Amino acid sequence: MWRVGKEFNVNVAVRKAWDAIEALQQPTLGQLFTADPDRLGKLSARLDWPGSEDMGGAIFDWSKTHLDDDVLAAFEALADASDFAGRRAALLSGAAINVTEGRAAEHTAQRGIGAEASVEEAAEFHHRMHLLVDAIHRGALGEIRHLIHIGIGGSALGPKLAIDALARDGALVEVHVVSNIDGLALEEAFAAADPATTMVAVASKTFTTIETMTNAASALDWLKENGVVDPYGRVVALTAAPDKAVEWGVDETRVLPFSESVGGRYSLWSSIGFPIALGVGWEAFDAMLAGAHAVDVHFRDTDGRANLPLRAAFADQLYTRVRGCQTRAVFAYDERLKLFPDYLQQLEMESNGKRVTFDGEPVEGATAPITWGGVGTDGQHAVFQLLHQGTVEVPVDFIASVAPGDALDPAHHAILLTNCFAQGAALMAGGNMSADGKDPARAFPGDRPSATILCDDIDAATLGALIAFHEHRTFANAVLLGINPFDQFGVELGKKMAKDIEAGGGDFDPSTRALLEAAGLSA
Ligand code: F6P
Numbered sequence: 275m276w277r278v279g280k281e282f283n284v285n286v287a288v289r290k291a292w293d294a295i296e297a298l299q300q301p302t303l304g305q306l307f308t309a310d311p312d313r314l315g316k317l318s319a320r321l322d323w324p325g326s327e328d329m330g331g332a333i334f335d336w337s338k339t340h341l342d343d344d345v346l347a348a349f350e351a352l353a354d355a356s357d358f359a360g361r362r363a364a365l366l367s368g369a370a371i372n373v374t375e376g377r378a379a380e381h382t383a384q385r386g387i388g389a390e391a392s393v394e395e396a397a398e399f400h401h402r403m404h405l406l407v408d409a410i411h412r413g414a415l416g417e418i419r420h421l422i423h424i425g426i427g428g429s430a431l432g433p434k435l436a437i438d439a440l441a442r443d444g445a446l447v448e449v450h451v452v453s454n455i456d457g458l459a460l461e462e463a464f465a466a467a468d469p470a471t472t473m474v475a476v477a478s479k480t481f482t483t484i485e486t487m488t489n490a491a492s493a494l495d496w497l498k499e500n501g502v503v504d505p506y507g508r509v510v511a512l513t514a515a516p517d518k519a520v521e522w523g524v525d526e527t528r529v530l531p532f533s534e535s536v537g538g539r540y541s542l543w544s545s546i547g548f549p550i551a552l553g554v555g556w557e558a559f560d561a562m563l564a565g566a567h568a569v570d571v572h573f574r575d576t577d578g579r580a581n582l583p584l585r586a587a588f589a590d591q592l593y594t595r596v597r598g599c600q601t602r603a604v605f606a607y608d609e610r611l612k613l614f615p616d617y618l619q620q621l622e623m624e625s626n627g628k629r630v631t632f633d634g635e636p637v638e639g640a641t642a643p644i645t646w647g648g649v650g651t652d653g654q655h656a657v658f659q660l661l662h663q664g665t666v667e668v669p670v671d672f673i674a675s676v677a678p679g680d681a682l683d684p685a686h687h688a689i690l691l692t693n694c695f696a697q698g699a700a701l702m703a704g705g706n707m708s709a710d711g712k713d714p715a716r717a718f719p720g721d722r723p724s725a726t727i728l729c730d731d732i733d734a735a736t737l738g739a740l741i742a743f744h745e746h747r748t749f750a751n752a753v754l755l756g757i758n759p760f761d762q763f764g765v766e767l768g769k770k771m772a773k774d775i776e777a778g779g780g781d782f783d784p785s786t787r788a789l790l791e792a793a794g795l796s797a
Pocket of ligand 1: 427479480762765
């Protein structure tokens with residue numbers, strides 16, 4: 275049993291709603307399909323967005339989860355008690371919903387939904403970025419064939435995912451994303467790029483992150499050592515702290531700002547998306563915004579269980595809070611989305627990996643599960659053993675595309691998709707693989723949940739839509755949990771301790787002191 279907040283401070287309606295959810299019967303997936311012939315119609319829905327040619331979209335099939343009419347109704351009551359509609363309106367109107375930092379979370383304004391002034395400002399910043407991208411493509415800054423994009427966390431994961439997904443047929447400018455402070459990462463980019471035709475993007479919301487600033491300085495050294503007379507002339511800054519970028523030496527004309535109210539892990543829609551526009555073209559970046567916008571409109575205008583990100587959050591809460599699942603897995607059955615689980619890890623775990631409510635009261639019980647995953651079919655031959663026969667329940671999301679990304683024999687894609695669908699079916703059905711059906715080692719318990727997102731194709735609009743779907747799902751989870759998904763104080767203590775060590779101070783434990791000494795460093 276769990277409780278949100280201190281016993282007497284908890285919103286009574288929220289507590290009652292959770293009690294009602296916990297008291298519900300939990301039939302098996304098989305029983306649920308038998309009990310309701312219209313189950314698929316109720317729990318699988320299609321969402322459309324403007325696609326590369328015409329309209330595109332995806333099927334969001336949550337029918338292989340333990341949601342049913344009763345569970346959905348109980349979660350709708352929880353959403354009402356948690357003022358989901360009010361909080362969603364606050365988010366989408368630019369209210370200061372990030373209470374611990376006293377500011378709004380305005381990523382949807384980048385996509386045209388938000389406070390009027392913020393939407394206008396985002397459009398202006400996009401225009402500025404578009405002009406610079408066009409100028410570089412036209413050769414106004416000389417021949418540019420490579421971009422080393424330096425950023426970390428939200429300033430790298432989105433661009434990295436988008437470039438990997440969308441630039442497979444070749445890029446206008448080759449983008450090398452470098453995040454880690456380990457010099458090997460930067461050296462790899464140096465080896466792949468030609469200094470004479472390379473630009474450097476320094477992407478940092480704060481323009482203070484040590485990894486990014488150290489890598490940026492080394493990239494400038496590399497340009498200089500390789501004959502570039504004015505290395506700063508090759509730098510573009512993507513930041514919400516434009517003054518710091520100018521102070522650091524970037525020419526104002528190549529500083530692309532974005533608003534402080536756009537969170538780091540929600541920032542690929544802002545100038546942090548510059549490498550996407552430069553590498554794959556402005557149209558692709560714009561299509562990502564359009565795909566995300568379509569999902570924003572759905573999220574804004576749809577109530578209750580028909581709201582797909584909210585419905586997904588209902589299932590997430592059912593598994594994490596009620597059934598005790600500590601992890602959730604995401605497997606992309608498409609190489610173009612192989613970095614999607616990495617992207618989701620920051621989005622979900624940095625947003626909802628919290629332990630207090632927005633009132634500062636302790637949350638007793640689980641908040642975000644651990645998000646993990648990979649690509650199919652690789653995962654089947656490595657980790658799916660545990661999903662099928664391990665002792666823990668792991669809800670799995672499958673993401674696939676009807677259209678293949680490859681031009682090989684269609685057999686490849688057919689095998690990919692049949693395997694994807696077979697995994698969901700097998701997890702649910704279970705069975706026994708032995709001849710007599712009795713060998714316990716060959717028994718599959720079944721009744722293991724999964725959801726499937728089947729896209730028409732993986733184009734820019736779809737990628738934008740998929741990311742926006744998960745942003746809203748994450749927000750909906752936070753509302754149901756009563757937590758603020760927009761701060762990330764949990765990253766601060768380790769950063770401070772590293773600084774203390776560097777400064778030669780800090781009071782460290784014997785283990786840490788011994789490790790520092792063994793590495794030739796001292797505290
Ligand atoms: O340390 C965590 C974090 O603040 C993330 O939230 C953020 O995406 C990342 O670091 C990078 O921050 P910045 O863009 O300011 O360099």
